[in-house]
Amino acid sequence: MVREKVRISTRTLQWKCVESRADSKRLYYGRFILSPLMKGQADTIGIAMRRALLGEIEGTCITRAKSKKIPHEFSTITGIQESIHEILMNLKEIVLRSNLYGTHDASICVKGPGCVTAQDIILPPSVEIIDNTQHIASLREPIDLHIGLEIERNRGYCMKPPKNFQDGSYSIDAVFMPVRNANHSVHSYGNGNEKQEILFLEIWTNGSLTPKEALHEASRNLIDLFIPFLHAEEENFHLEKNQHKITLPLFAFHDRLAKLRKNQKEIALKSIFIDQLELAPKIYNCLKRSNIHTLWDLLKNSQEDLMKIEHFRIEDVKHIFGILKIEKHFTINLPKNKF
Numbered sequence: 001m002v003r004e005k006v007r008i009s010t011r012t013l014q015w016k017c018v019e020s021r022a023d024s025k026r027l028y029y030g031r032f033i034l035s036p037l038m039k040g041q042a043d044t045i046g047i048a049m050r051r052a053l054l055g056e057i058e059g060t061c062i063t064r065a066k067s068k069k070i071p072h073e074f075s076t077i078t079g080i081q082e083s084i085h086e087i088l089m090n091l092k093e094i095v096l097r098s099n100l101y102g103t104h105d106a107s108i109c110v111k112g113p114g115c116v117t118a119q120d121i122i123l124p125p126s127v128e129i130i131d132n133t134q135h136i137a138s139l140r141e142p143i144d145l146h147i148g149l150e151i152e153r154n155r156g157y158c159m160k161p162p163k164n165f166q167d168g169s170y171s172i173d174a175v176f177m178p179v180r181n182a183n184h185s186v187h188s189y190g191n192g193n194e195k196q197e198i199l200f201l202e203i204w205t206n207g208s209l210t211p212k213e214a215l216h217e218a219s220r221n222l223i224d225l226f227i228p229f230l231h232a233e234e235e236n237f238h239l240e241k242n243q244h245k246i247t248l249p250l251f252a253f254h255d256r257l258a259k260l261r262k263n264q265k266e267i268a269l270k271s272i273f274i275d276q277l278e279l280a281p282k283i284y285n286c287l288k289r290s291n292i293h294t295l296w297d298l299l300k301n302s303q304e305d306l307m308k309i310e311h312f313r314i315e316d317v318k319h320i321f322g323i324l325k326i327e328k329h330f331t332i333n334l335p336k337n338k339f
Helices: 041-055 084-092 211-230 255-262 264-270 281-289 295-299 303-307 314-326
Strands: 014-024 027-038 058-066 096-098 103-111 114-117 127-129 135-139 144-155 169-171 179-189 196-205 236-238 245-247
Touching: 014 211, 027 041, 027 211, 041 179, 041 196, 041 211, 058 084, 058 096, 084 135, 096 144, 103 114, 103 135, 196 211, 281 314, 303 314
Parallel strands: none
Antiparallel strands: 014 027, 027 196, 058 144, 058 169, 096 127, 103 144, 114 135, 179 196, 236 245
């Protein structure tokens, strides 16, 4: 019997940015490579990364405009060159960058004549306009233009149902995706069992993120989706027919995941969001505004830290402590020295 020798590459995966350019303030391009990969791995990674780039990265958009002087969306206002519909479409194209969550207010207050651009938008702190020259409207007469705006951070594409136009509020379909397009291609080299692949990733963004930032964020989000599979090596499942328990076999993970096993508790806490704790709305909103999104974020704070949160009281801290004590579905030993 002849055994065929198979060479196993000990080289670690490496990635590199081979091309990067800014075609305009709202169009960035980057080209990246990842190698060496075994046959078939490039497509596996490329398909997943493309979906994560287009669907898992959050962005900030204007989602609503409000003005009492506007009778309906397709009306016109004397002294303004554009129709209301055209103004709403221009607002939809404004590219913003922020790390805020929830809905925040902004506004436009301009006196004509003149050209209204993105730089005339009065924004909340931590929100940045990528291109101040983006056109919104042209005022041909000395009139006042007052528009209230709502800004949200989300992911994907959101089509909002129109509200009653009588209150002067108009929803704007938001494209939260900072990545305009993403492609991947594969280059193969070698022969037979030694065949390897190089993955090429091309990323176009709207300027709120660079392609490299988008690649990093998509990678983190993709990893977060798989972290639950690393929490426990054994799980018990009930079969509907015989109600017998079966135990899944142990998974032999790669040596590179050894560090993740050591930090298993931390990883588990980071994957449990405070949305699962059934907190009171006031407590939930206060925690979110303080950038506390997961159980790990919460347990890093002492009672004194929580009391420093605006509008937080000792009763709220006791409520959180009570919730953590009665939650039965978390298979995690909570630190005793907290609170």
